[in-house]
Structures are given as structure tokens and as C-alpha cells.
């Protein structure tokens with residue numbers, strides 16, 4: 001990095017351009033970009049942060065390559081941009097797998113990992129520098145800088161890929177890629193293989209085996225490093241802020257989307273790029289619809305409001321649910337159901353332990369929920385019978401949680417062969433039991449109908465037990481009621 005204050009850069013370069021006749025705005029774009037980089041580089045910890053993440057991506061590629069079969073190549077494509085309507089795209093988001101191995105956020109790129117290749121094992125194809133395109137769409141890294149800044153052994157323009165990649169595949173026995181996920185990419189890989197095949201009479205050697213890349217890569221992603229956990233903690237902190245804002249802003253008579261706006265404000269305001277998934281803000285009966293996302297109903301006095309929302313922060317997700325009374329005070333029935341779900345969540349969190357089977361937290365939640373519902377008379381018979389007959393499923397129809405990481409429903413198997421896998425330090429799971437009493441459930445007294453409660457937190461498996469990273473949001477009945485009373489003043 002250059003020395004001195006970045007602020008001085010702009011006037012001096014501007015004066016150089018005077019009378020040169022070149023497109024000033026174009027130059028200005030790249031000047032501003034280097035100015036931003038210059039400024040960032042003076043922030044404390046920048047160099048260290050850059051080099052430590054650089055090392056981490058490199059270590060991940062090494063680890064993956066070490067697990068690949070001999071004489072193989074792995075191909076990973078960047079996520080394609082997606083059209084929303086006409087010529088407007090959805091906000092671009094890099095594929096988690098691709099980002100995990102590169103830290104590279106541009107579309108139209110492909111990573112090839114070729115263990116043992118003497119001229120370089122890690123090869124990137126990406127968009128070339130293009131001043132005209134960059135003026136419209138932003139700065140591109142380009143192959144030359146990719147070698148330096150991403151630690152690639154080699155990099156080529158993506159437009160040359162059809163000429164170069166078949167040569168890299170040729171002679172390799174096996175190709176790893178994400179088969180069957182993207183038709184276009186599947187076709188593309190086969191096109192490259194065809195090119196090699198067409199030359200086979202001349203001694204070309206096409207690969208004989210195609211393997212899923214996912215199992216190897218996703219096992220790596222399942223165990224989070226310290227720096228990944230830091231990002232997940234930051235995502236959870238921001239989401240917690242959003243949940244508190246929404247809870248504090250809730251008044252009977254307002255609309256669900258007004259609370260969603262509070263969440264989104266907190267996310268963006270704190271540097272999150274986007275929600276990790278579409279937020280659920282469900283009042284009253286809507287809370288019994290598991291994936292309710294309309295978020296446009298009026299919130300009424302006496303409703304419970306269920307909010308399931310979490311932001312993504314630097315490619316890491318959070319996923320948090322809180323349920324609270326619109327008026328700030330639980331009715332006796334709402335409170336009774338809420339207390340059961342809370343107890344179930346506590347039991348399930350306690351069951352998150354290294355060496356415990358993935359199913360243990362779910363079983364713990366089923367037990368507490370069934371006990372509670374039997375006690376309230378919502379389920380008939382004994383607890384043991386009701387667990388066996390799965391009577392609880394009328395009220396609790398989903399599992400207690402899922403892996404969370406770069407994807408909100410993160411990668412990684414839940415079973416190994418036919419057995420639930422054992423939890424290990426560095427795995428992160430949500431714990432989110434719920435009870436939903438359908439508004440039209442005629443088997444229960446009317447006063448219970450339409451109550452929907454879910455409580456969800458993000459939990460890390462540690463060496464000695466677990467750690468909840470979604471902290472600081474009111475959760476007990478007393479905490480919620482006093483928080484809302486205070487906010488109402």
C-alpha cells in the first residue's frame with residue numbers, strides 16, 4: 001500500500017487529467033476505488049485481517065485437495081446472476097461453496113483445484129479488467145490481481161475458459177463438481193469433456209469418473225473455525241438488535257411489515273448486507289403458518305406476534321425467533337403455552353453436547369412439549385403413549401433445529417449411514433421448538449386455538465458443552481413483559 005493520506009490522492013490525479021482528453025469519470029472510478037482501499041488499509045487491524053483470511057482460504061483449499069482421490073480435478077463455479085424481472089437482477093450473492101474457498105465475490109468465475117499439478121494447483125478463471133464495464137457495474141479484480149490478492153497459482157480470463165479448461169481436465173482420471181445442481185453447469189462440464197473426447201484419437205485422455213464434490217467440501221464447512229464463529233456472533237448480535245427494535249416498536253393496530261421494517265433497519269444500519277432469509281412476522285393465527293411471509297396483516301390487541309428473522313453478515317447467517325404479546329402482556333393461555341416451549345428449548349439446548357447424537361436435542365424437546373400438553377389436557381393419555389403415537393405432531397410438526405453457517409439451513413449430513421451423527425466442537429445448530437394450535441383445531445377448547453409460539457436461538461457445540469450466540473434478546477415471560485412495558489413509556 002502507498003503511504004500518506006488517501007485524501008490527497010483525488011486532487012493530484014484530477015490535475016493530471018486536465019487537458020488529457022481521456023474519459024475523466026472513468027479514471028475517477030478507479031481512483032476512488034484505490035482511494036477507498038488506501039483508506040481501509042489505514043484502519044487498525046486491516047493488514048492482519050487481510051492476511052489471516054487469505055491464509056484461511058488457502059488452508060481450506062489445501063485441506064480439500066488433501067482429501068481428493070489421486071489424479072483428480074475439482075471444478076467450482078461462482079453463482080450465476082439471477083434476473084428478477086426484465087433487466088433488473090436480484091442482489092448478487094456469491095455461492096457459499098465458492099466463497100468458502102476463495103473469498104471472491106464476483107460472478108462469472110470458476111475455480112479449478114488440481115492437486116499435484118506442477119505448474120500450479122489452484123487456478124481461477126474470472127472476468128478481465130474492462131474500464132467500460134467497470135464504469136457501469138463496479139471494479140473488477142481481473143486475473144492478474146487475483147493471483148496476488150486471492151493467492152491463486154494461476155488465473156485466466158473467463159472468456160478463454162473453453163480453450164484452456166479442457167487442457168486442465170485432460171489426463172485427470174476424476175472430476176469433482178456439484179453434479180445435478182445447475183443444469184447449465186452440468187452441460188458445461190460435459191461440453192468440456194466432449195472436447196477432450198473428440199481428441200482422444202490423437203491421444204487425449206478424458207476422465208472416467210465423475211464425483212460429487214459436496215460431501216468433502218460440506219464436511220469441512222460443517223465445522224466452524226474461530227474466525228467463522230466470530231462472524232456468526234456478529235450476525236447474531238445485529239439480529240438481536242433488530243428483534244429488540246421490533247419488540248419495542250410493536251403496538252396493537254400496527255401492521256406486521258412495520259415490525260419487519262424495524263428488523264431490516266437494524267440489519268442494514270449495522271453493516272449486514274441482507275437478511276439471511278425472508279423474515280417471518282406473524283401475528284395471531286398467522287403464527288400457526290410455519291413459513292408465513294406475507295407480513296401485511298394488522299396486529300391486534302391480544303395477538304401473539306412471532307418473529308423469525310436473522311441477518312447475514314459477511315456471508316454468515318443468523319436465525320432467531322421470538323414470540324411476544326402485541327399488548328405487552330401474555331394471556332394465561334398464551335403464557336401456559338409459552339412456558340412449555342421455553343422449557344423445551346432449555347432442555348434441548350442442554351442436550352447440545354459434544355459426543356451427543358444429533359437427535360438428542362429433538363428428543364428432549366418432544367418430551368417436554370408432550371409433558372406440557374398432556375398436563376394442560378391438550379393431549380389425552382399418558383406422556384409415554386403420546387410420545388410413542390407421536391400425538392405431539394399435531395402441535396409440534398417440525399424438527400428442533402438445523403445446522404447454520406454460511407447458509408441458514410447449512411450444509412453437512414445429519415446422519416452417517418443410518419445413524420444420527422454425533423455432535424462435535426465447532427458445529428453450530430439452531431434450537432427452535434414450537435407449539436402451534438391450529439385456529440380450526442376442534443379437538444381442543446376454543447381458548448387455545450390460534451396460539452403459535454416458537455423460540456429459536458443459535459447454539460455452538462463447544463469442547464465442554466455449548467454456547468448460545470444469539471444473546472441479549474428478552475426471552476422469559478418476565479423479561480419480555482418488563483422490556484415491553486419499558487418500551488411503551
Ligand SMILES: [Mn+2]
Pocket residue numbers: 319402430432456
Ligand atoms: Mn431456523
